[in-house]
Amino acid sequence: MSQAVCSELERCQQLEAIFYRSLGQQYGTRLQGGGSEPLYLPGDQDGQESLIVYRADYFNSALHELAHWCIAGADRLALTDYGYWYTTDARDEKAQMEFERVEIRPQAVEWHLALASAVPFQVSLDNLSGLEHRRAPFSARVAAEAIQLLEHGLPERAARLLPDLCIAFGGRVGTITDFREAA
Numbered sequence: 001m002s003q004a005v006c007s008e009l010e011r012c013q014q015l016e017a018i019f020y021r022s023l024g025q026q027y028g029t030r031l032q033g034g035g036s037e038p039l040y041l042p043g044d045q046d047g048q049e050s051l052i053v054y055r056a057d058y059f060n061s062a063l064h065e066l067a068h069w070c071i072a073g074a075d076r077l078a079l080t081d082y083g084y085w086y087t088t089d090a091r092d093e094k095a096q097m098e099f100e101r102v103e104i105r106p107q108a109v110e111w112h113l114a115l116a117s118a119v120p121f122q123v124s125l126d127n128l129s130g131l132e133h134r135r136a137p138f139s140a141r142v143a144a145e146a147i148q149l150l151e152h153g154l155p156e157r158a159a160r161l162l163p164d165l166c167i168a169f170g171g172r173v174g175t176i177t178d179f180r181e182a183a
Contacts, residue, residue: 009033009057014168015117019066022164023157024049031066033057038065040072040081050077059119060110067109070158099126100138108145109158115178116162118171143179150176 006014012033019031028049035053038061043050052069055061068082076082084102091099107123114121123139153159165171 008059011059011169012054012057012062015059015062015165018164018168019161022161027157029069031062033062040065040069042078042080059117060114060121063113063117063119064106064110064124066161067106067113067158070109070161071105071155096125096134100134100141104138104141104145107142108149109155111142111146111179112149112154112158112162112174113165114171115174116165116171117169119169139182143182146174146179147176150174150179 016031016033024030028043028047029052030049031052031054033054034057035055038055039051039053041051041053052065054065069077072082103124103126111121123135123142125134125138149155154162162173166173
């Protein structure tokens with residue numbers, strides 16, 4: 001099915017299937033849309049699969065949650081939401097700075113996944129409380145990290161997923177120019 005005639009839901013379902021074939025089956029993990037909020041639930045000792053839940057049926061939300069999963073180490077994969085804290089919108093300046101600090105790498109990986117999936121990427125401050133002045137500096141830090149990943153290698157799981165996304169969605173591997181021009 002071509003990308004032009006696929007609905008967002010169909011693209012999400014395709015992404016879920018690609019992920020499961022590429023990595024999920026090996027790691028006992030499923031990607032699932034429809035969540036009111038993103039959530040990672042580790043599997044259990046009895047063979048229950050881990051679950052990466054993304055917001056509604058938003059393709060970019062799925063890519064973002066996959067990015068978190070791709071960078072999580074074994075210890076974090078054993079914890080609900082990888083052991084991260086989450087503060088909803090209206091963070092104060094200090095909480096926003098901490099959010100941005102821990103989001104640079106996942107958003108850089110997400111950017112690579114978005115290019116491979118042929119969808120636009122936009123950094124997210126995940127805060128609607130008038131902190132727009134932070135967008136440009138944060139974007140520059142995410143772009144710098146995306147370039148570092150390009151030069152030194154993506155996390156293994158992200159690197160394994162990229163070719164399958166390119167084939168399925170007609171995207172491409174990012175270049176330094178992609179990230180420099182966007183910063």
